[in-house]
Structures are given as structure tokens and as C-alpha cells.
Amino acid sequence: MTRRLTRRAFLASSTAATGFVLLHPFSARAQTGQAHLRILTTTDLHCHAQAYDYYGDRPNDTLGLSRTASIIEEIRAEATNTLLVDNGDYFQGNPMGDWMAYEHGMNEGDIHPIIAAMNTLGYDCGTLGNHEFNYGVEFMDRVNAGANFPVVSANFGASLGATPTEDSLHLPPYVILDRMVRDGDGTEMPIRVGIIGFLPPQILQWDRAHLEGAYNVRGIVEAAEAWVPRMKEEGADIIVALSHSGISASEYEPMMENASLYLAGVDGIDAVVTGHQHLVFPGSNHEGEGIDATAGTLMGKPAVMAGFWGSHLGIIDLMLARDGDGWTVANAESSVRPISQRNEDRSISALVGDYAPVVDATAEAHASTLEYVRAEVGQTEVPLYSYFALVADDPSVQIVSDAQKWYVTDILRGTEHEGLPVLSAAAPFKAGGRGGAEYYTDVPAGPVAIKNVADLYLYPNTLMAVRITGAQVREWLERSAGMFNQITAGQTDQVLLNPDFPSYNFDVIDGVTYQIDLTQPSRYDNDGNVVAPDAHRIVDLQFNGAPIDEAAEFIVATNNYRAGGGGHFPGADGSTIIFRAPDTNRDIIVRYIVQNGTISPAADGNWGFAPAPGTTVLFETGPAAEQYLGEVRARGVLMEAAGPGENGFALYRIAL
Incomplete structure (x- = not known):
């Protein structure tokens, strides 16, 4: 079908009518x-x-x-x-x-x-x-x-x-x-x-x-x-x-x-x-x-x-x-x-x-949008920020996981899936990168409004749940660990983050504990292809304090993008979906906060980097991160400010 439009000519106004304008050389010549x-x-x-x-x-x-x-x-x-x-x-x-x-x-x-x-x-x-x-x-x-x-x-x-x-x-x-x-x-x-x-x-x-x-x-x-x-x-x-x-x-x-x-x-x-x-x-x-x-x-x-x-x-x-x-x-x-x-x-x-x-x-x-986003839904006892979400367990990701896990656990009662362990996968959406040095979530303790929930969860995704094995949980995390460059043990001030890896693909899975060995190459490339089959960055993966049973089955709460194959994560290709919620992930977070009245999603430290003595890495974050540095240190992360970065970012150093 071809539409031929003649609704207006597209001749620019003459320079005589608009005053002096410097014409592009193509027009001038x-x-x-x-x-x-x-x-x-x-x-x-x-x-x-x-x-x-x-x-x-x-x-x-x-x-x-x-x-x-x-x-x-x-x-x-x-x-x-x-x-x-x-x-x-x-x-x-x-x-x-x-x-x-x-x-x-x-x-x-x-x-x-x-x-x-x-x-x-x-x-x-x-x-x-x-x-x-x-x-x-x-x-x-x-x-x-x-x-x-x-x-x-x-x-x-x-x-x-x-x-x-x-x-x-x-x-x-x-x-x-x-x-x-x-x-x-x-x-x-x-x-x-x-x-x-x-x-x-x-x-x-x-x-x-x-x-x-x-x-x-x-x-x-x-x-x-x-x-x-x-x-x-x-x-x-x-x-x-x-x-x-x-x-x-x-x-x-x-x-x-x-x-x-x-x-x-x-x-x-x-x-x-x-x-x-x-x-x-x-x-x-x-x-x-x-x-x-x-x-x-x-x-x-x-x-x-x-x-x-x-x-x-x-x-x-x-x-x-x-x-x-x-x-x-x-x-x-x-x-x-x-x-x-x-x-x-x-x-x-x-x-x-x-x-x-x-x-x-x-x-x-x-x-109307301002009136909508300013509506209060509850209170938070702790600040919700994403400045360190790519390098340490983080409250802005924790609240998303808490809400997803609460919803799925309740919705699966009375079904064939009841009784299986429920895990939750969530990623930081606002974590600097191409969005710039101000592109972070930062909600102070106190009232939580719709605008804050939208800031925590940018996309109108709907919640989904998948049923996968412990082995697939491990591979899911291996794919997520592509967020980091490979680090040489014993060297200092190496660049930590892979700039081509989007933060929305850095899933943290809550409900298990694990460490990421940065000295290993990434098992997957940025497109989700296995490129280092012998590499295993995910170490000490545990469920309930014991090594995960790779044959055991788990329910993972996530979103429609990931469950349907977005990001090419093992265990999430559309075939493992067991529940499609009628609600958006954002609405579920709102309902979770409303039901609880006051939330306190303290990061539980379920993941971190494997030790590498004598090794330090550098990463960029927003300059406003400085106010929360003490909190991250209190969770056992050996981190210090390392001066200004490029394009308005601030540099931080982590000792592994």
C-alpha cells in the first residue's frame, strides 16, 4: 500500500523573511x-x-x-x-x-x-x-x-x-x-x-x-x-x-x-x-x-x-x-x-x-502526570539508592525482589508448584552508564510516592514466574556475571565494569547466596552466547546454607521480558513459564508497600566478589554516591573514593 501525501510543501522560509541565517553549504552552493x-x-x-x-x-x-x-x-x-x-x-x-x-x-x-x-x-x-x-x-x-x-x-x-x-x-x-x-x-x-x-x-x-x-x-x-x-x-x-x-x-x-x-x-x-x-x-x-x-x-x-x-x-x-x-x-x-x-x-x-x-x-x-507521580503509597525506613548496585547487594534491587517473591509465593498457593522454593531475579535499571552520572535511583528514607516506585522499576513489564533447575539457576547467574571485565589477580586499579553490558541484564537472584570470581573469563558474551565453556565465575552457590542441588527445581519470579527470552538467559526462553501475572511488576511493588505500610529493604548481602588478595578494581558511579559510602562499607565491602572520573562520574576503588 502506498500513500502519496501532498498536505504541504516542505520549502523552508526564505532567509530574507527570517533575518540573517547561515545556510548549510549545500544550500549556499x-x-x-x-x-x-x-x-x-x-x-x-x-x-x-x-x-x-x-x-x-x-x-x-x-x-x-x-x-x-x-x-x-x-x-x-x-x-x-x-x-x-x-x-x-x-x-x-x-x-x-x-x-x-x-x-x-x-x-x-x-x-x-x-x-x-x-x-x-x-x-x-x-x-x-x-x-x-x-x-x-x-x-x-x-x-x-x-x-x-x-x-x-x-x-x-x-x-x-x-x-x-x-x-x-x-x-x-x-x-x-x-x-x-x-x-x-x-x-x-x-x-x-x-x-x-x-x-x-x-x-x-x-x-x-x-x-x-x-x-x-x-x-x-x-x-x-x-x-x-x-x-x-x-x-x-x-x-x-x-x-x-x-x-x-x-x-x-x-x-x-x-x-x-x-x-x-x-x-x-x-x-x-x-x-x-x-x-x-x-x-x-x-x-x-x-x-x-x-x-x-x-x-x-x-x-x-x-x-x-x-x-x-x-x-x-x-x-x-x-x-x-x-x-x-x-x-x-x-x-x-x-x-x-x-x-x-x-x-x-x-x-x-x-x-x-x-x-x-x-x-x-x-x-496530570505530576499529580499522579506525587501520590504517596507508603514509607521506607531506609534510603533506596542504586549507586553501588553493580558492585554490591543493593536496597533498590532488594525491594523489587522482596515484592516479586511475596507476590509469587502467594499466587502459587494451592497449585502444583506450591512448596517449591521461590527465588527472585531483579536488575538495577538506573545505574549510570549511557544514562549519565545522574542516572541513578535515590529515594531518601521517608514517604514513598508513585514516582519513586516508577524510578525503582522503569518499565511497564508484567510479572512472570519460571520453573527451572538448580543448574539453570547457576547458568542464569553466569550470564549475568558478564557485567564485569576479567581481572588479573595481584594487579591494582583494573577497570571493573564492561561498558557494553547493559545494567538491566545484571540480574541478582535473591534466595541463594553466591560469589563472583572476577579472575575467570565471562562464560557468556554480551549477546548470551557461550564463549568460554570451561569458565565458571559463579562460585560457592548455596541454597539454605548448603551447595545448591543442580537437579532440584526452583521457581524464579522475574518479568515478561526476561521470561520470554529477553537477554538470552539460560532457563528463560519462554518454554519454562508457569505463571503470567495480570499485574505489572511496578504495580506489585506498590501493592507490597501499601500492604506493609512501612518497608525496610536492607540489602542482605547474598552475593559478592570472591577474594583476590592484593587486587583492586575501579568503577564509576554518580558523585552523589558519597553519602552512602559508609553504609556499603558497613556491609563488609572494602571500598574507598578514588577521585573524579570522566563525564561527571566519580571513581571508587574496591579491594578484593
Whole structure:
């Protein structure tokens, strides 16, 4: 299905009308038969319409479409012709998204606040990300119904076969935009811009509860190879791929999650918008054959990844040349522009202000979200913080495990599973890393509000329970231990954390005790493949004070992402699920706190590092961690401050 849109020309305002603007060289140099087309991109907005941190209940200069929009208006004026596109994960990801899904709902005719914000900016097209399915397909469809722009997706559809056909796709696979461009001498000419969208095939695992049995997916590259020739046949002059998929130089595999590099190699695609990884490209985060991180190209074609939460605007500049009755790309550039900067003293400075129309369009939802997140649910006797969650047993993870274990133990009474030991797997979601030096949970002792629970558990996952063996418990922990680099015994100040391992895959399993031997190599790589079959980092694994029986069976409380195969953990591939809760993990935490009134989730120290005399390691955490250093030391961790780190982080040293 092809939609041809002519709702507005996309000629930028003339510089004479707007005052002096420094034009991009492509616009300044364009001659007769040449036209500069600038593609402006956002990705992974995750419902951050305004520059506000609902978890901390305070403004935040590092995020928000209201800030990115200021750059959009400025950068449009630098080019003769522009398009604005979004690359997915737009309406889920913060308390505003949860408020809309769980409190407000989406009735017919309602406009979701992030869509209202996007409509004010005149987006030309968008695509789906994986998080669009977190609240179910029906909710997603109601959100998209309010968009004044087409949303496309070429590899998601009804379960009518192994490879969805055009008739079975849930949305149009692509759109061809009929536009007019102004060339170097001011002549307006028609152009046909094809835009096609893709999402990670792993959605069938990650949102199995919403999708299983009703929907199917296709590999990103395979879908592109099927549809791009059709777009050319229908007269697309240039084709832009919206790829809600990251960049990886790993060997190509059908259905791979981060396939943007190989997507760029598909004949007929002229530019690629990437995302999903919450990184910036061009930049220093990617390398490998076919990737030019300086020039911003994949397989020689321009590509861009614009961070996350509106932190950057991605820009692809195309110099087009008239070719008969059509256009070809003669030259291209890629770049990103941030909305904030970190200063030498670790502070953040805003580089732009708010774009008032976005603030106005989302003001009512913003106020309602604040009322929602400020509602108190109970009290905590101890602070809940995640500054040390990757290096020591931690109260912010402990409360999640306590609530999950309480819920599953109760729900399995009277079933065939009653009497089996219940363990609980939980990971720290806010633990610095790519989120920055302020990206940590920090709830002081005292009242606990919805915003604090949402801060403890960022995602709208639903609770699930799996039934696995003691041997699978061990392997689950081995997979989790990939969080750490291999350490050489006797050496000092070695870097501890593996920067490519996401904190949400660092599961701590409560109900057993164990140590992690850092001198061993990781048994699994970052993708969950066994790479060191003889390595065993998990040592002294015990249940009830005795070595675990690897043949014994256990119930593990977890979430739908992990139970369905997310992260590729042994024992969690969808086949071991014995219970699917109707409640989200976050709602279960709220109910646990409400029932108890006051909580005191002191970390019980059920895991730690195996001793390695004469060995020290360094890790980064937020500078605010200093206030809790004494508590961690009191739990027996030999830790001390080691000075400032990079990008606003603080360094700490652990003696093993």
C-alpha cells in the first residue's frame, strides 16, 4: 500500500523573511538542477515531551522534545528543503506514558500528549519501535490514530505465514511523499521521497503476552529487500530507511536485532536513520568494517542516531542532482546537535530553551502526570539508592525482589508448584552508564510516592514466574556475571565494569547466596552466547546454607521480558513459564508497600566478589554516591573514593 501525501510543501522560509541565517553549504552552493534536502530526525523520545524528570520531580536540561523542537526550528532555516521524521519508541518510557496508558486511557478522538507535541512540529513520517507494543496493539493503534503524519512499518504484521505479505502487514510498509523542492536558481521541482520503517524482530519475545499467536515479524534486511524494489518501481527518487535498530558489525544473521549496518547495504536505500541503542552516531560508540563513525556513514551511505529522550537532533544533509525526470544523491553529510552540554565542573548547561507550542500542547498532561507521580503509597525506613548496585547487594534491587517473591509465593498457593522454593531475579535499571552520572535511583528514607516506585522499576513489564533447575539457576547467574571485565589477580586499579553490558541484564537472584570470581573469563558474551565453556565465575552457590542441588527445581519470579527470552538467559526462553501475572511488576511493588505500610529493604548481602588478595578494581558511579559510602562499607565491602572520573562520574576503588 502506498500513500502519496501532498498536505504541504516542505520549502523552508526564505532567509530574507527570517533575518540573517547561515545556510548549510549545500544550500549556499546549489546550482541549477541541484537541491539541498535536509532530513531532521528524532529517535527514542520515550514520551519525554517536556524537559522534566518525573522520577526526580524536577526540570532536566538534558531531555525533552520541547528543547529538541527549538533546534528543529533553527535548523530548518539553514536549509532550502527539509523533512522531519521520527524513528520509534515515542509514547512509552516515563510516568507520562504510564499515566496515559493506566490512568487516563485513550478514548476515540483523544490525542496522546507526545503525538500532540509532534503534531505541532509538522512531522512528515514516523515508524514503530519495540516499546510501542508495551501497552498492547490496540492502545498503540489509538495513539497513532491521532498523528497528522503517516506511521510505517515493513516487517510487522498479522500471523498469516512465515513472511508477512502486504495484505497482512499491520501498517503500510512505506510511504512515498510527493513534495516540491527549490533548486539552486530558485526553481521549484517535484520530488518523490520514499520512507520505509523497520523494528527489531525480537518484539515477539519482549512483548509475547500482547503479540503471541496474532502477529508475526520478518527480518529487517529481508523485508527491505522485498519492499525497496517496489518503492523504486512506484517512482521513489530517493529512499530513506527509518530503522529502529542499532548498529553492529557482528556477522549478519537473519532476524538480528541491530541490523542497521546491513540495512544500509540494501541496494536502493540512500540514507538510514538508526536508533534503539540510545547512542549517538556519528560519534565514538561504533566501529567495525563498513562503519565510518567520523563521517557518519554505514556501507558508505549517510546514517544518523540521535541519542535518546530528545537529547540530540539527528541531521542528514543530501545534495541532490536532477537526473532526467528524477533525482539522485550527489553528496551527503551526517551530524547530530545536542540540546545540552556537560561542563568541566560536572554541571549541565542548556544549549536551547523550550519551544512554547510543544509546552502548551502538553501542559494538561504534564500537570496530570505530576499529580499522579506525587501520590504517596507508603514509607521506607531506609534510603533506596542504586549507586553501588553493580558492585554490591543493593536496597533498590532488594525491594523489587522482596515484592516479586511475596507476590509469587502467594499466587502459587494451592497449585502444583506450591512448596517449591521461590527465588527472585531483579536488575538495577538506573545505574549510570549511557544514562549519565545522574542516572541513578535515590529515594531518601521517608514517604514513598508513585514516582519513586516508577524510578525503582522503569518499565511497564508484567510479572512472570519460571520453573527451572538448580543448574539453570547457576547458568542464569553466569550470564549475568558478564557485567564485569576479567581481572588479573595481584594487579591494582583494573577497570571493573564492561561498558557494553547493559545494567538491566545484571540480574541478582535473591534466595541463594553466591560469589563472583572476577579472575575467570565471562562464560557468556554480551549477546548470551557461550564463549568460554570451561569458565565458571559463579562460585560457592548455596541454597539454605548448603551447595545448591543442580537437579532440584526452583521457581524464579522475574518479568515478561526476561521470561520470554529477553537477554538470552539460560532457563528463560519462554518454554519454562508457569505463571503470567495480570499485574505489572511496578504495580506489585506498590501493592507490597501499601500492604506493609512501612518497608525496610536492607540489602542482605547474598552475593559478592570472591577474594583476590592484593587486587583492586575501579568503577564509576554518580558523585552523589558519597553519602552512602559508609553504609556499603558497613556491609563488609572494602571500598574507598578514588577521585573524579570522566563525564561527571566519580571513581571508587574496591579491594578484593
